[in-house]
Amino acid sequence: MDLKLRDWILRDYNVPKSEGIQLITILVLTILISCLAVGEILVDLKATSLPLILSLLGCNLILLIWVKYFGKSKIIGHAQLLILYIMFQVSFFMLPNTFHVFMYWMPSIPLLALIFGNVRSSHIWLAIILITLWIDSSYGIQQNGKEYSATIPYIPYSFAASFFTLTLVVCFLLLYNLLGRSYSRLRSKNREVIELISQLKTMNGSLESIVKERTQDIEERNERLKRYAFMNSHLVRAPLANILGAVQHLQDENDRKKSKELMELLMVSASNLDDVIKEVGKSLAEKE
Structure with a gap:
């Protein structure tokens, strides 16, 4: 069980992301926080304070500028999530009676972690949020007892509900855009x-054809070499041996009659050798 839990928390999948997804996400969050600040100025939202929202807005602007000019970074993504988490926690500890508000906002952090980072970071943040909710529940019980009464003003909560819905829709649109890309x-x-597979199959067929042609050509060349070797060892050597023998006898013979016979033999052998050489050349030329 422990191994399965650890595997679930630490398991990761590499999801390809566009270069601008982090910048777009931080920009959208900055715009939403700006809307929240405007809402807090116009209507007291009863769940946080304007200094906290302005502090969150300032941090987001710094992150936005950093990503704009220095590029995306895993540290920036985790910093954004950590800032949101700290803002939620500070607001809750300042106003424990707003637990019913933040318990619905905090699950957006694992969703943003999936957009910023990967499945592993989303799992880790989900575990952190679940543990935090239990800790906040215990703190709230110590501060207010087992339950507390909340005043629900229509206009502030209508604004907060609209903002909450808009935030979730934006998050899911970002996630949909990420997964769609x-x-x-x-x-x-x-x-x-x-x-590539089709090209490889075509190339493979061409290579097989080329190899087959080359193999056939090599076999034909080997056959010509064997034929040439046969002619050289049998047909050429015989008249050549006669010529050499006749020349040797001519050097040793003084009899004119014998010399004449040897010259005739020499001429016949030379003619035979010429015919054989022509035949070899003709045979090789035909094969080429």
């Missing part, structure tokens, strides 16, 4: 892989 990239990669 990832799916499109995977489909594109899949098409590329299919095309």
Whole structure:
């Protein structure tokens, strides 16, 4: 059981993300926080304070500028989540009677962690949020008892509900956009892989054909070499041996009659050798 839990928390999947997803997410959060600040100025939302919202807005602006000019970073993504988490916790400890508000806002952090980082960070933040909710519950019981009464003003809570709905919709749109782009990239990669496989199959067929042709050519060349070796060892050597023998006898013979016979033999052998050489050349030329 412990191994399964650890595997669930630490398991990760690499989801391809566009370069601008972090910048867009922080920008959207900054805009939403700005709307929240405006709402707090116009209507007391009864769940936080304007200094906290302005502090959160200032931190988000710093993160936004950093990502804009220095590029995305895992540290920036975790910093954004940590800032949101601290803001929720500080607001709760300042106003324990707002537990019913923050318990619905805090689950947005694991969702943002999935957009910013990966499945592993989302799991870790989910575990942190669950533990935090239990700790906050115990703190709230110590401060207010087992229950507390909350005043629900219509206008502030209508504004807060609209803002909460807008935030969730934006988060899911970002996630949908992220997964949609990832799916499109995977489909594109899949098409590329299919095309490469098709090209490899075509190349494989061409290579097989080329290898077959080369093999046939090598076999034909070997056959010509064998034929040439046969002609050289049998047909050429015989008249050549006669010529060499006749020349040797001519050097040793003084008889004119014998010399004439040897010259005739020499001429016949030379003619035979010429015919054999022509035949070899003709045979090799025909094969080429």
